[in-house]
Each structure stands twice: as C-alpha cells, then as structure tokens.
Amino acid sequence: MIKLNLEILRRKSPEDTPHWESYEFSSQDENINLAAALTELNRTLAEPVRWECSCLQKKCGACAMIIENRPRLACDTPLKEFRDKIRIEPLRKFPVIADLIVDRSILFENLKTMQVWFAEEAKTNGSQTAYEASRCLQCGCCLEICPNFFAGGEFAGMAAMVPTTRLLTALPDQQKKELFRAYRKHIYEGCGKSLACREVCPAGIEIDQLLVRSNAVAVWKRKIKHDK
Numbered sequence: 001m002i003k004l005n006l007e008i009l010r011r012k013s014p015e016d017t018p019h020w021e022s023y024e025f026s027s028q029d030e031n032i033n034l035a036a037a038l039t040e041l042n043r044t045l046a047e048p049v050r051w052e053c054s055c056l057q058k059k060c061g062a063c064a065m066i067i068e069n070r071p072r073l074a075c076d077t078p079l080k081e082f083r084d085k086i087r088i089e090p091l092r093k094f095p096v097i098a099d100l101i102v103d104r105s106i107l108f109e110n111l112k113t114m115q116v117w118f119a120e121e122a123k124t125n126g127s128q129t130a131y132e133a134s135r136c137l138q139c140g141c142c143l144e145i146c147p148n149f150f151a152g153g154e155f156a157g158m159a160a161m162v163p164t165t166r167l168l169t170a171l172p173d174q175q176k177k178e179l180f181r182a183y184r185k186h187i188y189e190g191c192g193k194s195l196a197c198r199e200v201c202p203a204g205i206e207i208d209q210l211l212v213r214s215n216a217v218a219v220w221k222r223k224i225k226h227d228k
C-alpha cells in the first residue's frame with residue numbers, strides 16, 4: 001500500500017499569492033504514478049487541483065511539473081519512489097495560470113522566431129538524428145533546469161535546439177542560411193554546455209550528440225555524413 005502526503009503549491013489565478021496545501025493520499029496500487037494520484041485526489045476535493053495531461057503515456061509533455069525539486073512528467077513518476085511526502089510545484093520558468101498549469105507559449109514563440117515552426121514540413125532524411133529529434137515532447141523540462149534560459153531572453157534552449165536539428169541538413173540552401181544564423185544567435189551563443197538538460201529530459205533524448213552534430217553543421221559548416 002502507498003501512503004504519503006501530496007504537498008502542492010496552489011494558486012487560483014496568476015494574480016493569487018501561491019500557498020502550500022497538503023493532502024493525505026493512499027492507494028492499494030503499489031505502481032500508481034503521480035498523474036493517476038492527482039486524478040484520484042481531485043475526485044475528493046471541492047476545489048480540484050488544476051493540472052494538465054493528455055496522453056498519460058509520456059508522449060505529450062503536458063504533465064511536466066516540478067516534483068521534489070526536479071522537472072518531471074507526472075505520468076512518469078511512480079509514487080513508490082518517495083517516502084512520506086512529495087512536494088509538487090508548477091514549472092518555474094513559465095507564467096503560472098493556476099495551480100500546476102503554466103503558459104508554455106514561449107516554447108512555440110521561440111520556434112517561430114527561429115522559423116523552425118514554418119519549416120517543419122521540410123522533408124527530413126529519415127536518419128537516426130531526425131528520429132531522435134522528433135522525440136522531443138516540448139515539455140520544457142530542459143528549460144527549467146538550464147541556468148542560461150529565461151523567458152524573453154535570446155537563448156531558446158534545448159527545446160528549440162532539438163527540433164531544429166531535424167532541419168539543419170534538410171532545408172534548401174537559402175532557408176538553411178537563415179536557420180544557421182538563428183541557430184548561432186538563439187542556441188549556440190547562449191549554451192554553456194553543462195548538459196544539465198540531458199539529465200532531466202523525460203524522453204531520454206541524446207541531447208549531447210544532437211548538440212555536437214548541430215554545432216558542427218550550423219556553426220562550423222562541416223558536412224556530416226548521414227547516419228542511418
């Protein structure tokens with residue numbers, strides 16, 4: 001049996017002062033994850049905790065939140081990892097809408113700024129790099145942990161680097177030039193390469209390898225032999 005306190009940082013609206021609330025939670029299901037626990041908890045609350053989810057299968061990134069000081073997906077966080085309590089907060093680098101819901105539109109704005117959004121239709125070469133990059137959930141966990149990312153800054157972080165990687169070799173030359181320029185300005189120049197982001201990526205994307213490849217193509221203009 002699982003029994004612990006869920007300590008949740010709550011606020012009703014962006015203007016509200018956040019405050020901690022603690023809820024006793026128990027379940028017979030030893031393998032229950034935090035997403036399922038929040039759903040069960042909400043059935044008992046007059047004012048349910050607001051949080052986002054969609055796939056519940058680690059595929060959409062919607063349920064990213066800070067769990068015991070680490071950005072994670074609620075649907076990929078088994079309660080049995082914890083002892084007496086879990087502290088749960090919204091991601092800190094995005095404006096909070098209510099409780100655990102944040103406005104992550106900056107993620108998409110950054111992709112638009114780099115014109116990755118519009119170029120997304122470009123055919124990629126089906127390589128391992130393109131596959132790896134396509135696994136990005138746009139969850140924002142990498143931005144949360146990154147010491148160099150802040151909303152509104154020039155540095156767009158790994159949430160932009162990873163999807164960009166798909167296009168670096170695939171676009172026509174003229175668009176490629178623009179993308180290289182945007183890559184240098186919004187990614188290469190801001191990244192300290194500590195790779196803290198790799199440790200928290202819930203999709204397990206090989207960020208270091210993508211970074212090496214994309215720096216080689218966009219900054220050093222090396223031709224990369226296509227991987228399989």
Ligand code: SF4
Nearest residue numbers: 146191192194195197
């Ligand atoms: S390598 Fe470091 S600076 Fe670069 S995005 Fe990752 S955490 Fe941020």
Ligand code: SF4
Nearest residue numbers: 136137139140142201
């Ligand atoms: S690189 Fe990983 S942590 Fe960053 S947005 Fe994509 S899936 Fe999330």
Ligand code: FES
Nearest residue numbers: 054056060061075
């Ligand atoms: S609900 Fe989609 S990743 Fe958790």
